[in-house]
Amino acid sequence: MPAKYAIHHKTAKPRFRPIGKLGIVDWREDCSGCHNCVKRDCVYRLYRDEADTLRDETGYLDYIYQCKGCLNCIQNCTKNILTRVINPEFRRLGDDYFTPDLILSTWYQAETGKIPVSGAGYGGPFSGPGFDSMWTDMSEIVRPTRDGIHGREYISTSVDIGRKLPHLAFENGRLTVDPPTIAETPLPVIFDRIPRRWDRGAVTAAVAAAAAEIGTLAILEGADLRENEASVRGRAIPFITDRLAETAHPGGAATVVMIPDSPDVMAVRAALKRDHPARIVAIRVPAAPTVAGRVAELARDGAEVIHLAFDSHGRELGPALPRHARDVLRDVHTALVRVGIRDEVTLIASGGIAAAEHVAKAILCGADLVAIDVPLILALECRLCGECERGQPCPIALEDIDAGFGAARIVNLMAAWHSQLLEMLGAMGIREVRRLRGETGRCMFFEDLERDTFGRWFGKRKADA
Amino acid sequence: MSTVPSRPESGEVSREVRPAPPRYRNEIGKFAVHRAPHCAACGKCVETCRHGVHVRPEGYFHVMRPYDYRCIGPGCGGTGHYCVDACPHGALKLSVNPVSETMGDYRWTPDLLMSTWAMAETGLPPGNHLESEVGASGGGFDRLRFRFPDSPPPGLRREDISTKLDLNRRGDSRPRIAIDVPWYGGGMSFGSTNIRALLGKARVAKAFHGFTCTGEGGYPQRFIPYKDHVITQVATGLFGVREETIQRAPIVEFKYAQGAKPGLGGHLLGDKNTPGVAAMRETVQGVSLFSPFPFHSVYSVEDHKKHLDWIAHVNPRALLSAKVSTPADVDMVAVGIYYAGGHIVHLDGSYGGTGAAPNVAKKNIAMPIEYAIGRVHEFLVAEGIRDQVTVIASGGIRTPADVAKAIAMGADGCVIGTAELVALGCIRCTACESGRGCARGIATTDDVLLEMVDVEWCTQRLVNLYSAWQGMLVELLFRLGLDSVSALRGRTDLLSHLDYEHEA
Numbered sequence: 001m002p003a004k005y006a007i008h009h010k011t012a013k014p015r016f017r018p019i020g021k022l023g024i025v026d027w028r029e030d031c032s033g034c035h036n037c038v039k040r041d042c043v044y045r046l047y048r049d050e051a052d053t054l055r056d057e058t059g060y061l062d063y064i065y066q067c068k069g070c071l072n073c074i075q076n077c078t079k080n081i082l083t084r085v086i087n088p089e090f091r092r093l094g095d096d097y098f099t100p101d102l103i104l105s106t107w108y109q110a111e112t113g114k115i116p117v118s119g120a121g122y123g124g125p126f127s128g129p130g131f132d133s134m135w136t137d138m139s140e141i142v143r144p145t146r147d148g149i150h151g152r153e154y155i156s157t158s159v160d161i162g163r164k165l166p167h168l169a170f171e172n173g174r175l176t177v178d179p180p181t182i183a184e185t186p187l188p189v190i191f192d193r194i195p196r197r198w199d200r201g202a203v204t205a206a207v208a209a210a211a212a213e214i215g216t217l218a219i220l221e222g223a224d225l226r227e228n229e230a231s232v233r234g235r236a237i238p239f240i241t242d243r244l245a246e247t248a249h250p251g252g253a254a255t256v257v258m259i260p261d262s263p264d265v266m267a268v269r270a271a272l273k274r275d276h277p278a279r280i281v282a283i284r285v286p287a288a289p290t291v292a293g294r295v296a297e298l299a300r301d302g303a304e305v306i307h308l309a310f311d312s313h314g315r316e317l318g319p320a321l322p323r324h325a326r327d328v329l330r331d332v333h334t335a336l337v338r339v340g341i342r343d344e345v346t347l348i349a350s351g352g353i354a355a356a357e358h359v360a361k362a363i364l365c366g367a368d369l370v371a372i373d374v375p376l377i378l379a380l381e382c383r384l385c386g387e388c389e390r391g392q393p394c395p396i397a398l399e400d401i402d403a404g405f406g407a408a409r410i411v412n413l414m415a416a417w418h419s420q421l422l423e424m425l426g427a428m429g430i431r432e433v434r435r436l437r438g439e440t441g442r443c444m445f446f447e448d449l450e451r452d453t454f455g456r457w458f459g460k461r462k463a464d465a
Numbered sequence: 466m467s468t469v470p471s472r473p474e475s476g477e478v479s480r481e482v483r484p485a486p487p488r489y490r491n492e493i494g495k496f497a498v499h500r501a502p503h504c505a506a507c508g509k510c511v512e513t514c515r516h517g518v519h520v521r522p523e524g525y526f527h528v529m530r531p532y533d534y535r536c537i538g539p540g541c542g543g544t545g546h547y548c549v550d551a552c553p554h555g556a557l558k559l560s561v562n563p564v565s566e567t568m569g570d571y572r573w574t575p576d577l578l579m580s581t582w583a584m585a586e587t588g589l590p591p592g593n594h595l596e597s598e599v600g601a602s603g604g605g606f607d608r609l610r611f612r613f614p615d616s617p618p619p620g621l622r623r624e625d626i627s628t629k630l631d632l633n634r635r636g637d638s639r640p641r642i643a644i645d646v647p648w649y650g651g652g653m654s655f656g657s658t659n660i661r662a663l664l665g666k667a668r669v670a671k672a673f674h675g676f677t678c679t680g681e682g683g684y685p686q687r688f689i690p691y692k693d694h695v696i697t698q699v700a701t702g703l704f705g706v707r708e709e710t711i712q713r714a715p716i717v718e719f720k721y722a723q724g725a726k727p728g729l730g731g732h733l734l735g736d737k738n739t740p741g742v743a744a745m746r747e748t749v750q751g752v753s754l755f756s757p758f759p760f761h762s763v764y765s766v767e768d769h770k771k772h773l774d775w776i777a778h779v780n781p782r783a784l785l786s787a788k789v790s791t792p793a794d795v796d797m798v799a800v801g802i803y804y805a806g807g808h809i810v811h812l813d814g815s816y817g818g819t820g821a822a823p824n825v826a827k828k829n830i831a832m833p834i835e836y837a838i839g840r841v842h843e844f845l846v847a848e849g850i851r852d853q854v855t856v857i858a859s860g861g862i863r864t865p866a867d868v869a870k871a872i873a874m875g876a877d878g879c880v881i882g883t884a885e886l887v888a889l890g891c892i893r894c895t896a897c898e899s900g901r902g903c904a905r906g907i908a909t910t911d912d913v914l915l916e917m918v919d920v921e922w923c924t925q926r927l928v929n930l931y932s933a934w935q936g937m938l939v940e941l942l943f944r945l946g947l948d949s950v951s952a953l954r955g956r957t958d959l960l961s962h963l964d965y966e967h968e969a
Contacts, residue, residue: 022567043904043914068896070904074564075489080530084564105824115825117732119897119908121725121818121861121883122827123570126604135815138728138792138831140721141759141769357829420825426758427728427830444793449836457839457957458965 004153005186007214007415009113012408014381016396018107021090021100022067030079037073037082044068094384097313098354103378105355109416110379110409115423116416130314130324130352131361133446139429152422156432159188159369161217161256161346162280163304180304181278183217183255187418188369188433189359191218191376191410192350193239197388198377201399204228206406207376211235213407214414219258219371229407237282240272258282258307261294266301282307282348287316287328292335299336299345307348308332308367312374314352325352326365333366333438342438356420366438379413380406478672478924482588482932485925487534488890488918494534495579495595497562498548504528504556513551516541516592533562534579537594571602572816573883573893577863581930585888588929590937598866605835606867608963617946626939627949630878632716632855633784633808640782642715644675644878646935647950648868651859651882652698652718652788654682655705656733656742656754657820657897658908659915662889663688665923669885670694672924673931678718678880681731681756683745684710696786699776701730702756704746711779716809718786719772721759724817724860727790727831731756732821734898739910770805777806784808786857790830791815791837796844803845803854810854811880812837816861818883820908821898834860835874842875842955865934869941875955888930889923 046066074082093100105116127133162182169176191207204220208230211218218230221239230236237256253276259268261283269281282305283298285291295306308329315322329349336342349362350371362370378384381396388394425433428442436442450461498518506527510519518536520529539559541547549557568575580597584590591597599607630647633639650666657680664687666677671694678696679688683705688695697714699706711717722728733742733754743750763769773785786809787802789795799810814834815827838858845851858871859880868879883891890905902909906917938950947953961967 043901044899068899068904069567069892069894070896071493071564071568071892071894072489072904075491075493077491080491083562084567086567115823117734117821117823117898118827118895119818119820119822119899119903120891120893120895121572121816123572123893123895124602124828125571126602126607126833135832136830138722138790139759140789140792140798141763141765355825357825361829420823423729423823423826424830427826429728441793444832449832453836453839454962454965457960458962458967460966462964462966 005157005215007113007187007411007418009412009415010408011113012111012405012412014107014111015401015405016381018104018381019089019093019383020067020087021104022069023085023087030081032078034078036076036078041076042073043070092385095313097352098374098378098384102354103384106375106378106413107381110381110413113412113415115419127446130326131358134326134361134364135444136357136360136364136424136428137442137444138427152426154431155422155425156434157188157418157421157425158184158186158432159346159434160184161282161305161348161369163302163346164344166341166344181255181280183280185217185369186215187414188363188421189353189414189417190216190237190348190369190371192371192373193219193221194373194376198382198398199224202401202403202406203377203380203398205403206380206401206410208236209403209407210376210410210414213411216414217256239284254279256280256282256305258284258305261285261298265298266303269303280304282346284309287325287351288318289316289323291316291328292331295332295347296335296339296341299341300339303345305346305348307350307371310349310351312351314354314358325349325362329362329365329367330440337438356417357424359417359421360424360436361443363433363436364439364443368434368437375413376410379409381409478668478928480672480928480932482929483925485586485922485929487582487586488922492532492534492582493564493568493579494536494562495565495575496533496536496538497560498531498533498536499558499560500528500531501556501558503554504552505554507553509551509553510548510557513546514548515546519548531557534582537592540594568892570893572600572861573863573887574600578887578892581863581884581887582890584933585926585930588932590933590940598864600863604964605833606861606863606870609835609870610961610963611866611869611873611941611945612959612961613944614946617943621943621946621948623939623943625948626942627951628935628938628942630855630950634853634855635808636853638781639784639808640715642784645673646675646931646938647872647878648862648881648934649675649696649878650677650885651818651880652678652680652696652720653882653908654680654731654733654820655685655745656682656737656910658886659903659906659910659918660685660687661915661918661920662886662907662923664691664920665889665918665927666885667691667695668920668924669927669931672928676716679705679710681720682733682742684713685745689713698788700756701758701760702746702754704748704754704756708779711776711783714780714783716784716786717776717780718788718809718811719760719776720788721763722788722790722813722831723819723822724790724813724815724831724834725819726822726826727792727815728758729823729826729830730758734821737820737898737902737910739912742910766801766805769801773806786811788813791832791834791860793832795832795837796840799841799845799854799856800848800850803848803850808855809857810841811857811859812841812876813880814858814860817859818886819897834858834862834871838871838874838876839957846955865937865941868934869938869950869953870960872950872953873956873960875957877951877954885927885930888926889918 094103160182163180204224208218208228212229212233212235219237239258284307287310310325314325346368349367353370353372511521516535518531565575569578576596580591580595628646629643632642670677671691679698681700692713696716696718697710698718700720735751735753740750785807787807788811802810815831855877858876862879897908901911906914
C-alpha cells in the first residue's frame with residue numbers, strides 16, 4: 001500500500017494568554033462568600049485551573065480565557081450578583097473579515113492541530129458576502145471510498161503546479177512529446193510572502209520550515225531565500241523582482257520561481273527559462289477588474305502558472321465596489337474554459353483565504369490551489385491589532401518567536417485544514433482535490449438557490465432590483 | 466438546581482399544563498429589576514405587578530428578591546401595573562439584563578431562548594416583550610412572514626381547527642397513524658443526551674400521541690412503557706439495532722445523513738462513552754465512537770429499497786421513514802425514498818442540532834432547509850406522488866411559526882429537537898461535546914450532571930411547550946382562515962419574504 005499523506009501535529013501551547021470570548025464579572029458588593037459559583041462549582045474547573053497557573057500574577061482575574069459560558073455560576077449565585085459579558089478585548093480582535101471568532105478558531109487549530117468541533121446546530125447568519133454565500137454539496141450514499149472509518153486516507157489532496165499538455169501524442173507506440181516539468185504539492189495550500197509588517201525575527205524561517213516539513217511550497221523573496229529549510233529542501237518559490245540579483249542566491253536552482261506581471265513579462269519569463277528550461281515560471285497578477293482577460297492572454301501566450309492576488313479580504317483591487325474572489329475566480333475560470341486552455345495552466349489564488357472552507361470554495365470557483373499569508377501570522381498568535389503598523393511594540397512579541405515553535409503552530413494549522421478539507425471532499429464524494437477545480441455542480445450558490453426557490457414565489461429580490 | 470432524585474416514572478402522562486418553574490436559582494430574563502436597600506417593604510409592588518415579579522410569601526415581612534425574568538420591561542409603563550412608577554419610595558429600578566445580550570446566536574436569539582423558556586414554564590404564549598417568532602439569521606424563516614386575510618371566514622371556530630397529521634399516506638396494509646400536532650421529537654441518542662431528558666421526550670410524545678426517536682445509540686429499556694411512541698432509528702453504526710427493537714417500533718427511521726454534519730458519520734466523544742453507554746452500544750467504554758458514512762450496504766436506490774424491505778419484513782406493522790440531508794439533488798432523493806417503499810421523507814436541513822460535529826460541516830455543507838422543502842414538494846407533485854408520502858422537515862425549526870412556514874412551503878409536518886432542549890434549559894453554549902458533556906445536565910452522561918434534571922420536570926416542561934405551540938399554531942391557522950393544518954400545505958401564496966418584491 002503506498003504511503004498516505006498525513007500531517008503530524010503535536011500540541012503547541014501559546015506563548016501568551018489568548019484573549020477569551022466570555023468573562024464573568026463579579027460585582028463584588030454584597031457577596032456572601034458562599035463560593036457557590038465558579039470558585040467551587042464550575043463544571044470545567046476553570047477557576048481552580050486558572051488560579052493554579054496564575055498563582056504568581058497579581059492582576060485581578062476578570063476574564064477567564066476558557067469560560068464556556070454555561071451560566072451555571074451566574075444562575076446559582078446565592079446573591080445573584082454575577083453577570084456575564086463578552087470580553088471587550090475579544091470584540092476588538094481582527095476586523096469584519098478576520099472576525100474574532102475566526103481568529104479564536106485559528107488559534108485553537110494552531111495549538112492543537114485538530115478540527116474545531118462543537119455541539120448544537122449552526123448558529124451563524126443564513127448567508128453572507130463572498131465565500132459565505134455558497135454551500136458545498138454532499139451525497140447521501142456515495143463516498144469516495146469505503147475503506148477505513150471514513151475512507152479519508154484515500155482522498156488525495158495533491159495538486160500539480162505547471163503547464164500541462166492539451167494531449168499526448170504517440171508514434172509507433174512511443175511518446176513523441178516532451179511533457180513539461182510539474183511541481184507537485186501534497187496540499188492545495190502554499191505559503192505566500194509574509195507582508196513586510198510581520199516579517200521580522202524568525203517569522204519567515206518558521207514559515208519556510210513549516211512548508212518544508214509538510215512538503216508544500218513557500219514563496220520567498222530576497223534575503224529570506226538564504227539559509228532556510230524550504231530553500232534547502234527545494235520547497236521555496238523564489239519571488240524574483242530583480243533579475244540581476246536572481247543568480248546570487250540558492251533559489252536559482254528552484255523548480256518554480258515567481259515574477260510579477262508586467263508588459264514584458266513573457267520576455268522576462270523566457271529569459272529566466274533560458275538557463276533552466278525545465279524551470280516553471282509563475283506570474284503573479286493583481287486581481288484587477290480586467291483580470292480575466294489578462295489571465296486568458298497570458299495563458300494563450302504560454303504562461304504555465306498564474307497567481308491571482310486579491311486583497312487580504314479576498315476583494316479585487318481597484319474598483320469602489322470590488323467583487324469578491326468567489327465571483328472573480330469563476331469569471332477567470334470560465335474565460336479560460338471558453339478559450340479551451342483551462343486544463344493547461346495552473347491558477348493560484350491568494351488573499352481572503354482565511355479558513356479551511358475557503359480553500360475548498362476557492363477551488364470550486366476555479367482555482368487549482370491557494371496561497372495564504374494572514375492565517376500563518378494568526379497561527380503565530382497575532383491578534384491583528386495593528387500596533388506594529390503604528391510603530392508600537394507587538395503585544396505578542398512576534399520578533400522573539402522561535403522558528404521551531406512557529407513552524408509547529410503552522411504545521412498544526414495546516415493539519416487541521418487538511419482534515420477539514422478531507423471532510424468536505426468526503427461529503428461531496430470526491431476522491432481527489434484536482435477534480436474539485438471549477439466543479440460548481442458540487443456546490444450551491446446563494447443567488448441560485450434564492451432565485452429557484454423564493455424567486456419563483458415572490459418575484460425579484462429587492463437588492464437585485 | 467434540582468437535586469430531587471428521579472422517580473420511576475409511570476407509563477401514564479397527563480397533557481395538563483402545570484407550572485414548571487425554572488430549575489436555577491436565578492433565571493435569566495430580558496430585564497433586570499433592582500430593589501434598592503431603602504425599600505420599606507410596603508408591598509405596593511406586590512399588589513401592582515401582574516406578572517409575578519414581586520412576591521411576598523404569606524406571613525413574611527420582606528418582599529422576595531424580584532423574579533425579574535418574568536418582567537415584561539418598560540412596555541409595562543402606562544398599564545397601571547408598572548412597579549417602578551408605583552413604588553412610593555423610588556426603590557425600584559429597571560434595566561436590560563446584560564447577561565441576556567450575551568446569550569444565543571443568530572438562529573437562536575436571546576429572545577427566542579427566553580420565549581421558549583417562558584412557554585415551557587407556563588404553557589402559554591410568551592409575552593409581546595419578546596420576539597418569539599423569528600431569529601436574526603437574515604434569511605429563510607427569519608425573513609418570511611405570513612399574509613393574513615383581513616378577517617377570518619365567518620363561522621370558523623378555533624376549537625374546530627385540526628392540527629392532526631397523518632403519517633401513512635400510502636394506503637397500504639400498514640397502520641394509519643395520525644399524531645395530534647404536526648411535529649414530533651427528533652432522534653437523540655442514549656449517550657449524547659441525559660436519559661432523563663430522553664424520557665421526558667418520550668413522555669410528551671405519549672401525551673400528544675406523537676413520537677420521539679431513539680437516535681442511533683440504541684433502545685434503552687426505560688423507553689418500553691412508551692414503546693408505541695418511540696421510533697427506532699437505524700443509523701450507519703447500527704448501535705443497538707436488534708430484531709426486538711425493530712419489532713417494537715411503530716416507525717423505523719433510517720438515518721442516511723444528519724443536517725448538522727451531512728456526509729459525515731455520527732461522532733460520540735470518548736468522555737461521554739460511559740459504561741452504560743458502552744454496554745448499550747456494545748463497544749468499549751471511553752472510546753470515541755464514529756459511525757461510518759454512508760451505509761456501507763447502500764450504493765444505489767435499489768440498495769436502499771433492499772434496506773427498507775429488510776425492515777418491512779422484520780416488522781410488518783412499522784411505517785418506514787428515511788432521514789436525509791439536503792444536497793443539491795434532494796428532490797431526487799425524496800422520490801427515491803418513495804419508490805423504495807418509504808412512508809416518510811424526513812429532510813434534515815443544515816441548521817440541525819448535534820451533540821458534536823465539525824464546525825466546518827455545520828456551516829458549509831448542504832443547503833438550508835428553507836430551500837429544500839419547496840423543491841421536494843414541487844418535485845413530488847410533478848411526479849404525481851405527493852399525496853402518497855409524508856414530508857417532514859427538520860433542522861432549524863424553532864417556533865410554531867417555523868412549523869407553519871415549513872408547512873406553507875410544502876412540508877406536511879416537522880421534527881423538532883433543539884427547541885425541546887431549550888425548553889429544558891439549554892442555552893446553546895455549544896459545549897455539548899466537551900469533557901463530561903453539557904454543563905446544564907441535558908446533553909450529558911456524567912453521573913453527577915445527570916442529577917441536574919428529573920423526568921417529571923422534563924415532562925412537564927415539554928408538555929407545556931407543546932401546549933403553547935399547539936395553541937399558537939391554532940391561533941395562526943385561525944387568522945389565516947384555515948380549518949386544518951393540512952390545508953396550509955404548499956400555500957406559498959400565504960407567505961411573503963421581506964427581501965422580495967412579491968411580483969412573481
